[in-house]
Structure formats: structure tokens, C-alpha cells
Amino acid sequence: xSLLAGSRTSRRVLSWKPAVRxxxxxxxxxxxxxxxxxxxxxxSPFRMAIVGSGPAGFYTASRVxxxxxxxxxxxxxxxxxxxxxxxxxxxxxxxxxxNCQDRFDEIASSPNFTFVGNVxxxxxxxxxxxxxxxxxxxxRHYDSILLAYGAAEDKKLGIFGESTLTGIYSAREFVGWYNxxxxxxxxxxxxxxxxxxxxxxxxxxxxxxxxxxxxxxxTLRKTDITEHALSRLAESRVKRVHIVGRRGPMQVSNLPLYxxxxxxxxxxxxxxxxxxxxxxxxxxxxxMKLPDVAFHPVNRTLIPQDLKSLPRASKRLMEVxxxxxxxxxxxxxxxxxxxxxxxxxxxFLARSDSPDSVASTEFDVTALxxxxxxxxxxxxxxxxxxxxxxxxxxxxxxxxxPLPGFVEAGIQFDERRGIVCNDGFGxxxxxxxxxxxxxxxxxxxxxxxxxxxxxxxxxxxxASTMQDAFTTGDAITQDWLAGASFLGSHEGSSRAxxxxxxxxxxxxxxxxxxxxxxxxxMIDTVERSRGEAQGKEREKFTNVADMxxxxx
Amino acid sequence: xxSSRSVTKCLPRLFSxxxxxxxxxxxxxxxxxxxxxxxxxxxLPSRSISRLQASSPYTRSFTTTxxxxxxxxxPPKPGEEFVYLLNIFGNLLYVxxxxxxxxDYKFAVSEGxxxxxxxxxxxxxxxxxxxxxxxxSTCHVIVTEDDYYDKIPEPEDDENDMLDLAFGxxxxxxxxxxxxxxxxxxxxxxxxxxxxxxxxxxxxQ
Ligand SMILES: Cc1cc2nc3c(=O)[nH]c(=O)nc-3n(C[C@H](O)[C@H](O)[C@H](O)COP(=O)(O)OP(=O)(O)OC[C@H]3O[C@@H](n4cnc5c(N)ncnc54)[C@H](O)[C@@H]3O)c2cc1C
Ligand SMILES: NC(=O)c1ccc[n+]([C@@H]2O[C@H](COP(=O)([O-])OP(=O)(O)OC[C@H]3O[C@@H](n4cnc5c(N)ncnc54)[C@H](OP(=O)(O)O)[C@@H]3O)[C@@H](O)[C@H]2O)c1
Ligand code: FES
Numbered sequence: 001x002s003l004l005a006g007s008r009t010s011r012r013v014l015s016w017k018p019a020v021r022x023x024x025x026x027x028x029x030x031x032x033x034x035x036x037x038x039x040x041x042x043x044s045p046f047r048m049a050i051v052g053s054g055p056a057g058f059y060t061a062s063r064v065x066x067x068x069x070x071x072x073x074x075x076x077x078x079x080x081x082x083x084x085x086x087x088x089x090x091x092x093x094x095x096x097x098x099n100c101q102d103r104f105d106e107i108a109s110s111p112n113f114t115f116v117g118n119v120x121x122x123x124x125x126x127x128x129x130x131x132x133x134x135x136x137x138x139x140r141h142y143d144s145i146l147l148a149y150g151a152a153e154d155k156k157l158g159i160f161g162e163s164t165l166t167g168i169y170s171a172r173e174f175v176g177w178y179n180x181x182x183x184x185x186x187x188x189x190x191x192x193x194x195x196x197x198x199x200x201x202x203x204x205x206x207x208x209x210x211x212x213x214x215x216x217x218x219t220l221r222k223t224d225i226t227e228h229a230l231s232r233l234a235e236s237r238v239k240r241v242h243i244v245g246r247r248g249p250m251q252v253s254n255l256p257l258y259x260x261x262x263x264x265x266x267x268x269x270x271x272x273x274x275x276x277x278x279x280x281x282x283x284x285x286x287x288m289k290l291p292d293v294a295f296h297p298v299n300r301t302l303i304p305q306d307l308k309s310l311p312r313a314s315k316r317l318m319e320v321x322x323x324x325x326x327x328x329x330x331x332x333x334x335x336x337x338x339x340x341x342x343x344x345x346x347x348f349l350a351r352s353d354s355p356d357s358v359a360s361t362e363f364d365v366t367a368l369x370x371x372x373x374x375x376x377x378x379x380x381x382x383x384x385x386x387x388x389x390x391x392x393x394x395x396x397x398x399x400x401x402p403l404p405g406f407v408e409a410g411i412q413f414d415e416r417r418g419i420v421c422n423d424g425f426g427x428x429x430x431x432x433x434x435x436x437x438x439x440x441x442x443x444x445x446x447x448x449x450x451x452x453x454x455x456x457x458x459x460x461x462x463a464s465t466m467q468d469a470f471t472t473g474d475a476i477t478q479d480w481l482a483g484a485s486f487l488g489s490h491e492g493s494s495r496a497x498x499x500x501x502x503x504x505x506x507x508x509x510x511x512x513x514x515x516x517x518x519x520x521x522m523i524d525t526v527e528r529s530r531g532e533a534q535g536k537e538r539e540k541f542t543n544v545a546d547m548x549x550x551x552x
Numbered sequence: 553x554x555s556s557r558s559v560t561k562c563l564p565r566l567f568s569x570x571x572x573x574x575x576x577x578x579x580x581x582x583x584x585x586x587x588x589x590x591x592x593x594x595x596l597p598s599r600s601i602s603r604l605q606a607s608s609p610y611t612r613s614f615t616t617t618x619x620x621x622x623x624x625x626x627p628p629k630p631g632e633e634f635v636y637l638l639n640i641f642g643n644l645l646y647v648x649x650x651x652x653x654x655x656d657y658k659f660a661v662s663e664g665x666x667x668x669x670x671x672x673x674x675x676x677x678x679x680x681x682x683x684x685x686x687x688x689s690t691c692h693v694i695v696t697e698d699d700y701y702d703k704i705p706e707p708e709d710d711e712n713d714m715l716d717l718a719f720g721x722x723x724x725x726x727x728x729x730x731x732x733x734x735x736x737x738x739x740x741x742x743x744x745x746x747x748x749x750x751x752x753x754x755x756x757q
Contacts, residue, residue: 096685103681282687282713313716461717462681463690 046071046480047496049142051121051403052149053077054084056452058104059466060146060426063473065110068480072112074142074499076133078120079182080515080547081523082108084150086462087540088181091208092223093215095537100462108517114499117515118548121149122403130544131513133502135405139447141501143486144476147411147420147428147450148469151398151458157200161348162394167193167358168348171201171209171395178212178229180540182547185228191236194390198361200345201395202245207283209393210241214293214335224537241337242387244363245278246344247378248302248371249321250314280461281317287337288320294328296338302371314374342366346384348392361389398458410445417457420450426472427479447487449476519551526550645738649676650696652746663735667693667728667742678744684729686710691728692718693742701726703736720745 046068050057053075061073081087083101090097108115119131121138138145154172162168169189176184197213199206212220217234225233245251288295298321307315307322321339330336343363351359365383368376402413402420412421412430421442423429428448433440451472452465460468480486488496497504503511515523523541531538541547644660649671651657661670668691671678682688692715695701701724707715711730715721726742733740 094687096682096687099683099685100681100688102683103679280713281716282710285709285713312721316712316716461688463688463717466679466681466690467719 044070045496046144047142047498048073048144048146048476049138049498050075050146050148051138052084052147052452052454053082053104053115053117054148054150054452055086055100055104055462055465056148056150056454056469056472057084057146058107059469060148060449060451060473060476061113062103062107063470064476065107065112067473067477069112072114072498074114074116074502075108076116076119076121076138078118078123078149080118080544081520081541082115082117088176088179090179091175091211092179092225093211093220095223097462113517115515115517115520116499117517117520118513118544122405131506131510133506135403135409137502137505139409139487140505141497141499142447143488143496144447144449144480145487146426146472146476147403147448147454148452149400149403149454151400151418151453153399153401154394155397155399157345157394157396159345159347161350161358164356165348165350165358166190166356167390168392168394171199171205171393172398174209174212174393175205178225178233180226180542182543185542189232189391191232191238191391193237193357194388195237195239196388197238197241197391197393198387198389199241199243199393199395200361201397202243202278202339203395203397204279204283205398206243206393206395207279207287209395210243210337211283211287211290213238213241214287214290214337216291221534222536224531224540226540226542227534228542238391239335241335242340243337244340244343244345244361244387246342246366247376248341248368249298249318249339250302250304250372251278251368251374251376251378281313281320284317284320288323288325290335292328292333292335293325294330294333294336295324296330296336297324298322298339299341302341302368304372340387342368342378343385343387344378344380348389349386358389358392360386361392362386398453400454400458409448411448419457420454422450422455425475426451426455426468427475446485513548515548515551523547523550645733645735646740647733647737648739648741649674649693650741650743651676652744656741661733663733665733667691667726667731667733669729670733671728671744676744678728680729686714686727686730689714689718689727692720692745693726693728693731694720694722694745695724695726696741696743698724700737700740704731718745 046064048064048071050061050073057075061075064071065073075082083098083104086098086101086104107113119133121133122135123132135145154170156162167190169187173184173187174189175181177187177189191213199210212225212229212233213236217230220233221230287293300322303318303322304310307318310318342365344366346362346364348358349360349362351357362384363386364380365385366378367381368378370376400418400420402411406413410430411428413419414421421429421431423442423444426449428445428450429442430445431440432443449472451469453460455472456468503514524538527538527540533539541550645663646658647661647667647670648656648658649667657674657676659670659674666684668678668680668684671691672680678693679690680688681690684691695704704726707726707730711727714727715725718725718727725745728742731737731742
């Protein structure tokens with residue numbers, strides 16, 4: 001599908017504005033590795049480690065490489081394979097979304113870029129043929145570290161039955177399972193339990209998961225979905241999918257799509273920035289177009305009679321929902337789905353014949369103060385309803401976690417928002433109190449930066465993650481050129497040895513396990529040829545041992 | 553005859569050389585709007601460039617930076633050079649991009665080129681993350697004149713769906729990958745939306 005696949009080459013020549021000097025250096029003692037104040041010298045070498053190879057890592061790398069020709073970037077990735085959620089999140093029937101991998105490939109081909117795959121930063125709990133590097137080790141060998149490791153967990157509902165009953169799955173794990181994420185290979189969801197599936201949450205992940213359950217299996221066969229998922233989906237008995245939200249169709253999720261400019265309300269209004277609906281129109285339209293799948297009409301009372309006065313995006317989305325599937329009647333099609341509004345999950349109920357298995361979900365019915373106000377308050381009415389639930393998929397958002405070593409490094413993690421504390425541009429900051437605790441101030445942690453879902457929280461499409469990464473890339477280059485404090489074990493230039501230095505500390509045995517970019521390309525080639533044999537784009541390896549076996 | 557053919561061969565390459573040289577300058581020093589940069593010519597394969605090196609006095613300042621290949625901006629086919637030369641004086645279409653700093657760049661392009669390919673072949677800041685598949689909105693452009701906007705075939709649902717997610721959407725927004733140059737669009741001017749401003753840290757407190 002890509003018009004440009006394989007033909008695009010690096011192309012950034014960006015204008016550069018004089019850097020503004022900020023009050024750096026004042027937080028010299030914040031981390032155990034003291035930052036080195038530098039003379040502003042645009043040509044001194046700059047070594048940066050990136051943790052995570054998703055879009056945030058790659059797009060930040062591209063910005064830094066284009067602005068600082070002297071930069072040398074090493075990208076650490078926990079898996080032997082790159083691209084984060086582009087590989088393990090984006091739905092298999094959205095191959096065009098993955099075209100950004102061509103661009104990442106280009107970035108990786110820069111002589112100033114090194115991929116250090118199969119290396120987890122911080123977490124030493126990984127077994128087997130895996131390599132682990134401590135954050136402190138990176139801090140000793142780099143001028144700067146970019147944290148871009150995304151969101152590896154998901155939010156829980158915290159209601160009865162959630163962790164005790166079988167048949168309740170995390171949507172993140174379900175997605176990982178059909179996309180070949182090694183951690184989720186063994187999920188083995190049982191899709192033969194019955195006909196009714198309930199998905200809790202109405203974000204795009206919920207819609208992706210619904211589409212996988214409803215889509216014609218022969219359509220999926222042509223995608224890069226894993227074989228193990230295909231065989232289970234082929235046996236699936238699911239016929240009726242409820243996608244359940246606690247608010248209504250007119251309400252939108254908490255964060256706007258371009259939340260990296262969220263502090264600029266006036267600007268956002270001036271630029272007519274829209275809030276992102278929990279799900280986007282393209283995904284809703286796709287579900288409406290599935291052959292032999294009907295949509296149960298949406299609750300009309302929650303959508304204004306006159307759509308004309310709505311902002312463009314909301315008007316178009318409401319039109320799609322109201323139109324529904326005029327040519328497909330739920331009574332006649334083999335499968336159907338609905339968007340169930342104003343239902344907040346209360347608890348799960350077990351089957352009487354099998355007390356370990358989920359049978360249904362009880363929801364509190366909620367009411368919106370103003371159903372047409374996107375920011376309307378929502379309250380419980382005191383009523384409850386029960387939806388039959390042979391399978392439940394919890395899709396209420398992803399969650400980032402702090403890395404071991406954050407405290408020592410002086411990095412603060414905002415548990416509520418699930419982000420590394422930062423100044424909005426991607427500079428890692430920490431709240432520091434005076435000795436008598438009378439006042440506190442935010443200070444930059446020199447040399448440390450963040451981007452992507454770890455910086456903003458787990459929302460946003462690739463386009464918004466890219467913009468956010470560019471903002472961080474600009475902050476890094478601006479600071480470097482302005483002579484701000486960065487990491488570095490001793491003063492003077494060329495002190496950072498990057499991956500070579502880290503490797504020496506690791507020892508040969510660990511370093512042998514590292515997967516290079518060329519080795520990833522070998523894995524890639526084998527995956528593609530395995531796929532070709534089955535008429536698919538690729539057949540992914542679904543566990544790390546199989547990926548590494550290609551390299552033996 | 554032989555000599556006229558060599559002129560027709562050299563001219564496009566000459567443009568190409570100028571175009572490449574300008575690309576190696578920092579963008580604030582790059583060609584302003586009055587320098588035409590025929591994007592189609594920028595994509596000549598490296599073979600022709602090296603032949604030019606041997607025959608043209610302009611080659612001395614040509615740098616040997618890795619060639620950029622862009623498969624979708626059509627170079628003239630062998631034997632079409634004469635037609636091509638005529639085009640330079642006659643039938644080429646012009647499109648102007650205004651970048652987020654307000655700098656404008658005018659390019660001579662061929663019918664059938666789309667705005668994403670043109671922008672990328674000329675190093676303008678347009679990501680095109682989905683490779684022109686109408687699935688990302690990172691090629692958003694704003695048509696500056698309503699008359700031109702009206703001359704572009706109406707966006708399909710797919711394009712409108714992605715535009716709904718574009719930052720700074722306007723009444724005359726389009727996706728660059730979906731706008732294909734044709735005669736009626738000669739003289740088109742589009743603006744690249746400015747996604748980020750020079751934000752100050754204090755703005756976030
Ligand atoms: C199910 C799903 C479907 C999506 N579909 C689309 C879509 O169709 N279109 C679209 O535009 N957007 C889509 N998105 C959004 C898009 O994927 C995200 O915006 C983007 O991937 C976020 O990028 P990131 O780099 O911050 O994180 P990620 O992509 O998650 O990358 C993080 C990387 O860090 C690695 N890592 C984690 N911990 C460590 C560690 N300790 N050491 C080293 N490496 C580590 C991970 O393995 C991973 O490779 C989807 C998201 C999801 C969840
Ligand atoms: N095709 C695509 O482009 C694509 C595909 C997948 C993902 N993505 C992107 O990836 C990001 C993450 O998607 P996501 O779906 O995980 O997150 P999301 O968009 O934040 O949606 C989370 C959903 O869960 C609901 N929720 C949260 N807590 C809840 C609770 N306690 N009880 C009931 N419901 C609760 C939210 O409802 P409230 O609104 O009421 O809080 C919302 O409907 C999004 O930005 C998405 O656009 C994009
Ligand atoms: S390049 Fe992705 S929509 Fe145009």
C-alpha cells in the first residue's frame with residue numbers, strides 16, 4: 001500500500017533558532033552522578049542513550065540527529081525486535097499505519113545510530129538469554145538519556161471478580177497476544193465460552209479488540225496476525241459484542257489528542273484543536289463497514305437532534321453513529337455490536353454451574369448532567385443493570401511504571417498520571433524543597449529527558465507521539481547548544497563512551513546476547529519468508545527464544 | 553542534432569545541481585521563493601549527476617552527499633528530454649509551500665505529483681508517517697486561497713476522517729498525500745501548519 005515504502009531517505013534540514021538559556025546548573029547535586037557544566041560548543045560530541053524503540057524513541061532520535069550532526073545515539077530495546085506498539089499494538093488489519101517503520105529503518109541506518117536490542121534497562125527480573133543494564137550504568141556513560149519506554153502495564157478496575165474469575169482478560173494482553181508480544185503469548189483466551197462479549201472502555205483499543213472479534217477470519221488471515229490467534233479466533237463463538245462506556249457518545253476522553261500543548265488553552269482554542277473522542281471516526285466507520293455485522297442503534301437521546309451546530313469532528317462522528325449499519329439488521333446478521341453508554345462497571349458475577357467463571361457484569365447506570373456537553377458531569381442513578389458476559393475484556397487504558405534506579409537518579413514518577421515528571425517539553429524535572437521545607441521548586445534533572453506515552457500518559461496516535469517527540473528533541477538540542485548541564489562522570493569533553501563503555505562494564509557473556517540492527521533485519525527476513533509461505537505479510541516469532549534462534 | 557540533444561540533456565541536470573546545492577545550506581539560507589526548484593529534476597538518478605560532473609563547470613561545488621532517491625516524482629524518460637525542456641519554458645506546474653517560519657518555496661512540478669512527494673523530495677518538513685496511505689494526518693496542508701481549494705476534487709471520507717484528527721484544522725485543510733497536481737492547480741499555494749511554537753517552560757506551570 002505504501003507509495004513511498006523503500007524510497008524515502010533522510011530529508012530533514014531544519015531551521016534552527018538561537019537557544020534560550022534556562023536556569024540550569026542550579027540542581028547540580030540532584031543525582032548521584034554529578035552533571036558536568038559545559039562550555040557551549042556546538043561541535044563537541046554528544047552521546048545519548050534512548051530507552052525504548054517505539055515511535056517516541058525513533059522520532060526524538062531523528063530530530064536530534066538532524067540538528068546535532070555530532071550526536072551519537074544508542075537505542076536500548078528490551079526485546080530483540082524494534083518498534084514498540086507499532087509492531088505489538090497497531091492492529092494487524094492496519095498495515096498502512098505501520099509504514100512509519102520505513103522511516104525508522106532510515107533513521108537506524110545512520111552511521112551515528114546504534115540499536116542495542118534484547119537489553120532491558122533497569123529491570124533485572126528478566127530470565128534466560130536476556131541482558132540487563134542498570135540505569136546508573138547508562139548515566140556513567142552518556143551525556144544524556146531519553147526515557148521513551150512507553151506503557152508496559154494497564155489500568156485495573158478494582159472491582160469484585162476482576163482478578164478471581166476466569167474469562168476476564170486485559171485488552172492490552174489480548175492485543176499483545178494477537179500481535180505476538182512475547183509476554184502475552186501464553187494468554188490463550190478462551191473464545192468458546194459463549195456468544196456474549198463485553199468490552200469495558202470505549203477507547204480505540206476497545207474498538208480494535210471488537211473488530212478482531214467481529215471481523216471475517218479470512219480477512220484476518222491475510223494480515224500479520226499471529227497463527228495462534230488465528231486458530232483461536234477461527235473457533236470463536238462470539239456473536240454479540242457490547243462496547244461499554246460510563247459516559248455517552250458526546251462525551252470525550254479526558255485528554256485532548258494534542259495534549260502536549262494542553263497548557264495553552266487560548267492557543268488551542270485559537271487553533272481550533274479538537275478534543276479526541278475516546279475512539280476516532282475512522283475506527284468507528286471501519287466497524288460499521290464489516291460485512292455481515294450489524295450495529296445496534298445508539299441511544300438517540302444522548303445525541304443532539306440538530307447536528308449542524310456541532311464542531312466538525314464531533315458532527316461527523318455523530319453522523320456515522322446515527323447512520324449505523326442501514327443495510328444490516330442485527331436480527332439477520334451472524335454478528336452484531338453496540339456502544340452501550342452510561343454504564344459504570346460495579347462487579348462481575350460468576351456462573352452458577354462454574355463458580356470460577358465469569359457469567360455477567362453488573363453496571364451502575366449513570367446519568368449525564370447535560371448529555372450534549374462534552375465535559376458533562378456524570379453521576380450514578382442508583383439503578384443497576386446486568387449484561388451477560390461470557391468473556392470480558394477490560395480496556396480502560398495502559399499504564400507506565402517507573403524503572404528501578406529512578407530514586408537514585410533523582411527522577412520522580414507521577415503515579416497518578418503514570419508519567420515521568422517533566423516540564424512539558426520533555427526535560428525531566430523534580431520537586432525540590434528547601435532545607436526547612438518552607439518552599440519547593442521544580443528543577444531540571446540534567447541530561448535526562450522523556451518522550452511519548454511515558455511523558456504524556458498513555459494516549460495519542462502516532463502523529464501526536466511524533467509531535468511530542470519532536471518537542472523533546474528540540475529541548476535536548478537547545479539545551480546542548482546552550483551549554484546547559486548534562487550527565488558525565490568527569491569534566492572535559494569526550495568523557496562519554498556510550499555503548500562501548502556500558503559493554504565493558506557488562507562483560508562479554510552479557511554483551512554477547514545483544515541484538516544489533518543487522519541481526520534484527522535477519523529476524524525480519526525470516527519472519528517475512530515464514531509469512532510468504534502462508535500468504536501473509538509476515539509470521540511473527542512470538543517468543544524471544546525463537547527470535548534469537550534465528551541468529552544462532 | 554547531436555549538440556542540441558546534449559543541451560537538452562544537460563539543462564535538467566543543471567537545475568538539479570542548483571537544487572541539490574541549495575539543499576545543503578541551512579534552511580534560513582536556502583533559496584527564497586524567487587528561485588524555482590523543479591522538484592521533478594531533483595530526483596534524477598545518480599548516474600546522470602556523475603555524467604554532469606564530467607561535463608559541466610558547475611560540478612566543482614557539487615557535494616557528494618548520498619543521493620536521495622524519490623521514486624514518485626517522475627524524472628523525464630530517455631527521449632523525453634526535448635519535451636521536458638519545452639516544459640521548463642511552458643507546461644510545468646508551479647506550487648508554493650509556505651513553511652511554519654513563513655518562508656515560501658516555489659517548485660516546478662509535473663502533473664500527477666502529489667504534495668507529500670513534492671514536499672519530501674525538497675526537504676520540507678512534512679513527515680508523511682503512513683507513507684501517503686491516508687492513515688496518519690502528518691501531511692496536513694492548508695490551501696491559502698479558496699479558489700484553489702475549490703478546484704481540488706472533494707476529499708473522500710477517509711481523508712476527512714484523518715483531517716478530523718489534524719492539528720490546527722481549517723476550512724481549507726487537506727492532506728498533502730491526497731492532493732495531486734493537475735493543470736487547474738498551477739500556482740497553488742499551501743501552508744504547512746505550525747504544530748509547535750517556541751514554548752516556554754513557564755507556560756507549563
Ligand atoms: C492497541 C494499540 C493500537 C494502536 N493503534 C494505533 C493506530 O492504528 N494508529 C496510530 O496512529 N496509533 C495507534 N496506537 C498508538 C501508538 O501506538 C502510540 O502512540 C505509540 O506507539 C506510543 O509510542 P511510545 O514510543 O511512547 O511507546 P511504545 O510504542 O510502547 O514503545 C516503547 C518501547 O520501549 C520498550 N521498553 C519498555 N521497557 C523497556 C526497558 N525497561 N528497557 C528497554 N526498552 C524498554 C518496549 O519494548 C517498546 O518497544 C495504538 C496503540 C495501542 C495500544
Ligand atoms: N486506531 C487507532 O488510531 C488507535 C488504536 C488503538 C489505540 N489508539 C490510541 O491509543 C491510546 C490509548 O487507547 P485506549 O483505548 O487504551 O485508551 P483511552 O482512549 O484513554 O480510552 C480508555 C477508555 O476507558 C474508559 N475508562 C477508564 N477508566 C474507566 C473505569 N474505571 N471504568 C470504566 N471505564 C473507564 C474511558 O472512559 P472515560 O472517557 O469515561 O474516562 C475510555 O472510554 C488512545 O489515544 C488511542 O487513540 C489508537
Ligand atoms: S501521509 Fe499519512 S495521511 Fe498523508
